[in-house]
Amino acid sequence: MRRARVLLLPLTFVSGYACALEPLSDSALAKIGGRDGMSFNLSNFAMAGNAVLRYHTPDGRGSIGIGNLSASRSDNVDAPFADPYRLDVISRGPGKAEIVNIAMPQNVLGREAWQFAFDFDVADNGIVVNGGSVILKDLVYYGGGLQWSTPATGDGLAFGLSTRMEIGSLALQPNGRGAAGEAMVLSNVRIGAANEDGSAPVAPWRLADVSAQAGIFNARTDEAGNSRLHIGINWPEAGAAAAAGTMQIGNISFRSDAGGTAAPNVDLGSSRIGSIQLQYLDIKFRP
Amino acid sequence: MKKLFTAFVLLLPAAAVLAGGPKPLPDSELAAVRGADGISFAVDLNLNRQPDNGLGDSRLTIGQKVDERMTYIVVRNIGGRIQMVGLNISPQTAADGTNYVALTLPAYTRFTDTGFDSISVQADPRGPVSGNLGRVSINGEITMQGQLRLWSH
DSSP states (O other): OHHHHHHHHHHHHHHHHHTTOOOOOHHHHHTOOOOOEEEEEEEEEEEEEOOEEEEEOTTSSEEEEEEEEEEEEOOOTTSTTTSOEEEEEEOOOTTSOOEEEEEOOOOTTOOOEEEEEEEEEEEETTEEEEEEEEEEEEEEEEEEEEEEEOOSSSSSEEEEEEEEEEEEEEEEETTOTTOTTSEEEEEEEEEEEOOTTOOOOOSOEEEEBTTTBOEEEEEEEOTTSOEEEEEEEOOOOTTOOOOEEEEEEEEEEEEOSTTTTSSOEEEEEEEEEEEEEOOOEEEEEOO | OHHHHHHHHHHHHHHHHHTTOOOOOOHHHHHTOOOOOSEEEEEEEEESOOTTSOOOOOEEEEEEEETTEEEEEEEEOOEEEEEEEEEEEEEEEOTTSOEEEEEEOOSEEEEEEEEESEEEEESOTTSOOOSBOOEEEEEEEEEEEEEEEEEEO
């Protein structure tokens, strides 16, 4: 009996701690906001390094490598949280699969600009040929985004893609990124939805859309038994038309120091594709 | 029995002090508490690397049925070594009140034979690799700065 009393004493201390849980009041509960998506963005991003991504042919003889990638992105420092990338799951109504949607920032002021540079090479049977450097300056995306869902028939991945971008300059420098004297340069490139009057795009070009003209990625076997990796874009749904896009290049030039002052540069001027419609695409990979 | 009881009674005052409940921490002591920002990670991942540098047979397969015919994407021997230093996760509050998770990108990453041995598309996921489309590898180092910030909306 005495032992029982001894055991009771510590129990009173335990019960003192055990009453810590309290019911949440209605007012506190009301402050919890239900959220249905995720926003994200980069801040002060930059990368560099000597890493090489290399594709080797199945026989192991040849390869293509992309390496020494440098990349950075500037931020909209005035409002870093107002215009992010947004990931949402969008319902399409009864009987249809939901869509995972990633919307890019609207980036109206164009402050979020990317810079890229990388080197590439081609190797065959032990001989490596350096192809040069690709330098992309001021790549700016304005809106657009990606979609994922399931195809209307069969398995696989249905996707949507839309984009509006401006590229300050895209340079291919065969002697490396330090040798800007020899280069092919495309500058002031604009890609986006076509306008009737052929003016510069102001909206994203919808290349594929899960609801209206789905892109498709899957593995399929044809009637003859050939298995293929397949990527494509379906015909537009009935009543829908393929979206029209435009590509406008401000200037195309070939630069060279080697020719001296006589005619060092070839300036091809500007180029414009007023309206492009991608009605159907079907790519199958085979070894 | 009596001895045990006596010993327990002697311990009681000590227990009572401990059980006296939380006490407010004076500001001076509170100021000395050092808050650390989030959790840092260092990663050394070795995936599917054979001790004798031999070839294993690890397969990632994705099966898809199209037109009533089943086809598999087979990625063989995904692996290699990835070393990362300077990855950090921390909760933050922005000046405008946004609560977000800041993922500090790894300051240093090293890839050693990271990639896969073959990618193929075939009807039998366990059969010999047929229709190999090639191999992909990453080797070398990457340094990164900046954050990936995530928040709900």
